[in-house]
Structures are given as C-alpha cells and as structure tokens.
Amino acid sequence: MSTGSARSHPTAPVPDRLFDDEREARWRSRFTAARMSRPSWAEDAPQRNVYVSNASGTFEIHVWDRGSDEHRRVTDRRTGTTSATLPPDGGAVWWFADTDGDEFGHWVAQPFAAGAGADTVPAVPGVGDGYSAGLEIGRRTTALGVSTDDGSTLLVHERGSAEPARVVYTHTEDASVGALSEDETLLAISHSEHGDSRHPSLRVLRIDGGRIETVGELHDGPGKGLAPLEFSPVAGDQRLLVGHERRGREELLIWDPTTGVETELEIDLPGELVGGFTPDGTALLVAHTHAARTRLYRYDPAAGELTELRVAAGCVGSAEVRNDGTVEYSCSSAATPSQIRALHPDGSDEVLLLPPGARPPGSLPVRDVWAEGPAGSVHALVTEAPRSGGAPASAVFVLHGGPQAADEDRFDAGRATWVEAGFTVVEVNYRGSTGYGSAWRDAIEGRPGLTELADVAAVQDALVGDGTLDAARCAVDGWSWGGYLALLAAGTQPGRWAAAVAGVPVADYVAAYADEMEQLRAFDRALFGGSPDELPQLYREASPSTYVHAVRVPVLVLAGENDPRCPIRQIDNYLDALAARGDVPYEVSRFDAGHGSLVVSDQLDLIATEIDFVRRTLVGRSCPAR
Known part of the structure; x- marks a missing residue:
C-alpha cells in the first residue's frame, strides 16, 4: 500500500560499533550465536523433527532426523520463515509461505528429505491466500483456517484427494481451527460470533462422512473466554482439554462434547495454567505460570494428583511428552541462554540438543519489584546495570507487546x-498483561494505552523513590504494543521521559484500524467496545497521533515496510505530524520486512540504532520538570 507521505524524514544512523572490542564481540555474539526452537516431531515417525533456527543468519525452518542425526535447512527466503509443522507420517514439511513478511499467504509442502530451495506444492488444494487461522493435520483429514478482510473461513480436506477443500464454517467475525479428534470425526473451533474475539466461545463440529453438524457448544458469557487445547490422543476417546477462566484466571477442564460430561480440574496452584495430554491420555502435562516464571507439572485427573516435574532451573518455554514418557522442553533465565533439554521417566535430566557453534554469553539476573499502582500491585522485572560511584542508573523501560503477553524471567539478547550499554532495564507487566488473572488482563478494555501507562508510572516512581533510578535519565522503549505505549507516553507523559523509542508501533489508531489485518480489527473492536466509526472519541483518546502537539523529547520510530499489524501508512501519518511541528528532534529507521525482522544482521542494526539514539539523547540532557 502506498503510504501517501510526501515528506522525507531524518534517518537514524546505524553505529559501526557500540563498545570496546571485548564488549562489542560479546553483545554481537548473543545475536549471531545459533539459536533454535524446541524440535517437534511427526506423530507416527517421531525420529523426524522440525524446528526454527537462525544458524544461516536468518530464522528459517530446519529438520532433524534423529536416526541419522542429520540436520538440514528446509527454507531459504530473504525475509525468513518461522511457521512449520509435520504431518503424522513425517513425509513432508509444511510451512507457511507469505510475501516479504506480510503474513498473507498459504501453506505449502515439500518432501522431508528435500533441502532449501526445493520445489513446493500447495499443501491443501483449493484454498486461497489469507492470514493463517489455525491448522490441524490428521492421518486422513486436514483442517485449516483462513482470515481475510471478509472474515474467517474454516475448511477441511481429505489428504491425498485432488478435490478442493470444503468449507465447514464461515463468519465475518474472528474464528480459528482449534483441535481435531484422534479419529478425525470431530473438529473443535474457536469463534467470536458474539462479537468479542478476546473472549471466544467453543464449538465442536462433526465433519466425517460429508456431514457437517454441531455436536456441542460451550459459551461462558461476557468476559469469560474458552480455548480448545487438544483432544485425547487415544482413538475413540472424544474428551477435549479446554482452557477456561470461570474463576477469574486461566484454568483447565475436560469436556466430552458427545456426552456433555464436563469436569473442571481442581489444580491448587496460584497463577495460570495451560496443558496437554500425555501420549496415553491418562494424564496431563501442565505448564504453570506465576510471577513471570513457568514451571511444569504432571496431573492425573482420575486420582486428582499433581506432581511437580524436576526440570532444570529457569523459566520453561515449551514442552511436550514423547511416547516413552520423556518430557522434552526448553528453558532459560535472564542470566542463562536457552537450552533444549530432556527429562526422562527415571528422573534424569540432560541437554538434548546443542545448536552448532559457540554458546552465547550469559547476562545478569532480574530482580522482582512490586509497586503499588492505581489498581493494585504492579509486577516488574528489573535488571540493574553496575553503578558508577553508587549513583542512580540511567534506565530504559522496555514495554512488552501484545498487550496479551507478559515479560518473564527468560533470556533476551536485547x-x-x-x-551491557550501562542501562538498568525495567520491564513492567502492566494491566493488560497475561499471567495475573482475567481482571488484570481485561482492565484495559474501554481505555487502552492510558491504563497501562499509569502502571508504568507507578513502577517508575517506586524505583526513583528507592534510589534505583535517576528520574532525569529514563527512556521508554517498546515494540508492537510496547512501541504504541512508548509513543503514547511521549505525548501524555512528556515530563517522565528523556527519550522515546517505538518499534513497529500503532501511531495513528484510526488509520491503523483501516489498514491492519482483519484479525486485529476484531481484537480492537473487542478491546474498545466497537469500531472507530462507532467510538471516534475513544479511539482519538487512545491514539498517539492525538498528542503529537505535547511531545517534548526526542523520538525514534522503527518501522517495517510490509507490516500487516501496525501498517506503514499510519506511522507515516505520525511522522508527518512531528515534522510539521518542526521543533521536536526525531529519527526513523525503516526496514524491508513485516512486524519485525527475522534477519540477524537487521536485528543487530536495529538494537544498535536504538541504543545509539538513546545514548545521544541522554548526553548532557535532563528531563523537563514534571
């Protein structure tokens, strides 16, 4: 889409280096060292695995044959590839092909044994391009979802058939494929026909024999979402594991839609829960998130027994159980880079797989801070840079995206x-974040942006008050929703910040709504309570563009040319408004990708640009009086 901007904007320089030789090598190696996701395997060919790695310099799809211990890169695309899976037989690799990171495309398949650049075929015939809305691959049946400006379409296809996929559900509101039963007769879908995609409902369809009929429905009412997680892996067992929030937090229930029997699982842990069945269907692997850490448990529904799994120290990223009972998982902490590990049934725990090359250097640990905010205690993670002479540190508040996400005690190269650059880093799990209950997550509804920033301000005040931070040397930074908050902070809290850095932000909310993918329009309607046409004043109050006149500190904007989530036109609108003022220093860094870059060299340039910008703006500078 043409941006329509006739202005040119000052380009942010990319520094050649940030540090002396030793530190320069150290920070760069945290990005360039080979990293990988936890491998997932084909159900009927578990020796065949797929994962994502940056080993080539770009995040691409790789496969691992455990029998021969061969690793091979599957994709080779300029902007990278991160979405892939294996069908049960492991005969092919399915990956999502978009254009230059715009997320709009279709699933393709290529032989498991083929290398990067091999020919591909459409994985499912008769399906047009769109944004992915879920994929489940059975032995005989594939179910997938496609989202376009017209809404959501869910389809099923008999694998191996030349006939096009058939539509089993379509609606103008957001919907997605959730889970396929082991016998492939039932399909669980998530839908928001009631108009609230933040709190979806659940429907199970019978899809065998050419018939499409509803078997069961779950709808918990306003403000209570449901998530179809997975069916039992045992043939003939139609129990579905469901995530619910009936008691104000994410918990689990088991539902058999064919009988209507529903059992809420009484798992006595604080925080929030998600899980999956073990391969024999008798137990659950439960991931428990509390206070920015995730750990693993085994739960036996029949006996009501909960057992903590003695995995390695750190925060668990993802986990799955193999047929022999081994739990393979990833874990890391702020101080320790990620590992792929295996917890065996005998209790032994070991590193499963190491990426090639040297391991990246570690960093410093985080400490927990709880600050009293307008609606209760706000949790933040603080990584303190070494102080010079005991003076309070310069700080950067790095605000997470989402907003339905949270900062955790995980390793992060940024x-x-x-x-490394001498900044104390503050990460705030403001209202809107997940992991602290439904009320905390939903508190931003009807007033997004300004609500979160009130919590950020409370944390800043607490850390300035106890001497951790210098009030005059605080910058605000973020990407995606965090970038939106950074721009909004520059205009609504100008006395708090010495600089604002916004990566791929919402900058002009009305223009963003017009240009963004339909799934995000549905999210925004649920968040605000309607569209910009219905609630123009509310969207104006939440938009950074409304407050351009009040910005008093330097601003850096980093933007992806092909971003479908925070499109480029609305960012240009904001930059044009800043330029029209003529009295606020600002810079922009544009990159040829979508909602962030998967190219390691781009990532190095972007973080270096951010740090250099903040360093330059803080030299000899004090925040304006509040």
Missing part, C-alpha cells in the same frame, strides 16, 4: 545489550 535486554542483555541494554545492560
């Missing part, structure tokens, strides 16, 4: 680089 955080480590800010600390």
Whole structure:
C-alpha cells in the first residue's frame, strides 16, 4: 500500500560499533550465536523433527532426523520463515509461505528429505491466500483456517484427494481451527460470533462422512473466554482439554462434547495454567505460570494428583511428552541462554540438543519489584546495570507487546545489550498483561494505552523513590504494543521521559484500524467496545497521533515496510505530524520486512540504532520538570 507521505524524514544512523572490542564481540555474539526452537516431531515417525533456527543468519525452518542425526535447512527466503509443522507420517514439511513478511499467504509442502530451495506444492488444494487461522493435520483429514478482510473461513480436506477443500464454517467475525479428534470425526473451533474475539466461545463440529453438524457448544458469557487445547490422543476417546477462566484466571477442564460430561480440574496452584495430554491420555502435562516464571507439572485427573516435574532451573518455554514418557522442553533465565533439554521417566535430566557453534554469553539476573499502582500491585522485572560511584542508573523501560503477553524471567539478547550499554532495564507487566488473572488482563478494555501507562508510572516512581533510578535519565522503549505505549507516553507523559523509542508501533489508531489485518480489527473492536466509526472519541483518546502537539523529547520510530499489524501508512501519518511541528528532534529507521525482522544482521542494526539514539539523547540532557 502506498503510504501517501510526501515528506522525507531524518534517518537514524546505524553505529559501526557500540563498545570496546571485548564488549562489542560479546553483545554481537548473543545475536549471531545459533539459536533454535524446541524440535517437534511427526506423530507416527517421531525420529523426524522440525524446528526454527537462525544458524544461516536468518530464522528459517530446519529438520532433524534423529536416526541419522542429520540436520538440514528446509527454507531459504530473504525475509525468513518461522511457521512449520509435520504431518503424522513425517513425509513432508509444511510451512507457511507469505510475501516479504506480510503474513498473507498459504501453506505449502515439500518432501522431508528435500533441502532449501526445493520445489513446493500447495499443501491443501483449493484454498486461497489469507492470514493463517489455525491448522490441524490428521492421518486422513486436514483442517485449516483462513482470515481475510471478509472474515474467517474454516475448511477441511481429505489428504491425498485432488478435490478442493470444503468449507465447514464461515463468519465475518474472528474464528480459528482449534483441535481435531484422534479419529478425525470431530473438529473443535474457536469463534467470536458474539462479537468479542478476546473472549471466544467453543464449538465442536462433526465433519466425517460429508456431514457437517454441531455436536456441542460451550459459551461462558461476557468476559469469560474458552480455548480448545487438544483432544485425547487415544482413538475413540472424544474428551477435549479446554482452557477456561470461570474463576477469574486461566484454568483447565475436560469436556466430552458427545456426552456433555464436563469436569473442571481442581489444580491448587496460584497463577495460570495451560496443558496437554500425555501420549496415553491418562494424564496431563501442565505448564504453570506465576510471577513471570513457568514451571511444569504432571496431573492425573482420575486420582486428582499433581506432581511437580524436576526440570532444570529457569523459566520453561515449551514442552511436550514423547511416547516413552520423556518430557522434552526448553528453558532459560535472564542470566542463562536457552537450552533444549530432556527429562526422562527415571528422573534424569540432560541437554538434548546443542545448536552448532559457540554458546552465547550469559547476562545478569532480574530482580522482582512490586509497586503499588492505581489498581493494585504492579509486577516488574528489573535488571540493574553496575553503578558508577553508587549513583542512580540511567534506565530504559522496555514495554512488552501484545498487550496479551507478559515479560518473564527468560533470556533476551536485547535486554542483555541494554545492560551491557550501562542501562538498568525495567520491564513492567502492566494491566493488560497475561499471567495475573482475567481482571488484570481485561482492565484495559474501554481505555487502552492510558491504563497501562499509569502502571508504568507507578513502577517508575517506586524505583526513583528507592534510589534505583535517576528520574532525569529514563527512556521508554517498546515494540508492537510496547512501541504504541512508548509513543503514547511521549505525548501524555512528556515530563517522565528523556527519550522515546517505538518499534513497529500503532501511531495513528484510526488509520491503523483501516489498514491492519482483519484479525486485529476484531481484537480492537473487542478491546474498545466497537469500531472507530462507532467510538471516534475513544479511539482519538487512545491514539498517539492525538498528542503529537505535547511531545517534548526526542523520538525514534522503527518501522517495517510490509507490516500487516501496525501498517506503514499510519506511522507515516505520525511522522508527518512531528515534522510539521518542526521543533521536536526525531529519527526513523525503516526496514524491508513485516512486524519485525527475522534477519540477524537487521536485528543487530536495529538494537544498535536504538541504543545509539538513546545514548545521544541522554548526553548532557535532563528531563523537563514534571
């Protein structure tokens, strides 16, 4: 889409280096060292695995044959590839093909044994391009979802058939494929026909024999979402594991839609829960998130027994159980880079797989801070840079995206680089974040943006008050929703910040709504309570563009040319408004990708640009009086 901007804007320089030789090598190696996701395997060919790695310099799809211990890159695309899976037989790799990171495309398949650049075929015939809305691959049946400006379409296809996929559900509101039963007769879908995609409902369809009929429905009412997680892996067992929030937090229930029997699982843990069945269907692997850490448990529904799994120290990223009972998982902490590990049934725990090359250097640990905010205690993670002479540190508040997400005690190369540069890093799990209950997550509804920033301000005040931070040397930074908050902070809290850095932000909310993918329009309607046409004043109050006149500190904007989530036109609108003022220093860094870059060299340039910008703006500078 043409941006329509006739102005040119000052380009942010990319520094050649940030540090002396030793530190320069250290921070760069945290990005360039080979990293990988936890491998997932084909159900009927578990020796065949797929994962994502940056080993080539771009995040691409790789496969691992455990029998021969061969690793091979599957994709080779300029902007990278991260969405892939294996069908049960492991005969092919399915990956999502978009254009230049715009997320609009279709699933393709290529032989498991083929290398990067091999020919592909459409994985499912008769399906047009769109944004992915879920995929489940059975032995005989594939179910997938496609989202376009017209809404959501869910389809099923008999694998191996030349006939096009058939539509089993379509609606103008957001919907997605959730889970396929082991016998492939039932399909669980998530839908928001009631108009609230933040709190979806659940429907199970019978899809065998050419018939499409509803078997069961779950709808918990306003403000209570449901998530179809997975069916039992045992043939003939139609129990579906469901995530619910009936008691104000994410918990689990088991529902058999064919009988209507529903059992809420009484798991006595604080925080929030998600899970999946073990391969024999008798137990659950439960991931428990509390206070920015995730750990693993085994739960036996029949006996009501909960057992903590003695996995390695750190925060668990993802986990799955193999047929022999081994739990393979990833874990890391702020101080320790991620590992792929295996917890065996005998209790032994070991590193499963190491990426090639040297391991990246570690960093400093986080400490927990709880600050009293307008609606209760706000949790933040603070990584303190070494102080010079005991003076309070310069700080960067790095605000997470989402907003339905949270900062956790995980390793992050960007955080480590800010600390290397001498900044104390503050990460705030403001209202809107997940992991602290439904009420905390939903508190931003009807007033997004300004609500979160009130919590950020409370944390800043607490850390300035106890001497951790210098009030005159605080910058605000974020990407995606965090970038939106950074721009909004520059205009609504100008006395708090010495600089604002916004990566791929919402900058002009009305224009963003017009241009963004339909799934995000549905999210925004649920968040605000309607569209910009219905609630123009509310969208104006939440839009950074409304407050351009009040910005008093330097602003850096980093933007992806092909971003479907925070499109480029609305960012240009904001930059044009800043330029029209003529009295506020600002810079822009544009990159040829979508909602962030999967190219390691781009990532190095972007973080270096951010740090250099904040360093330059803080030299000899004080925040304006509040």
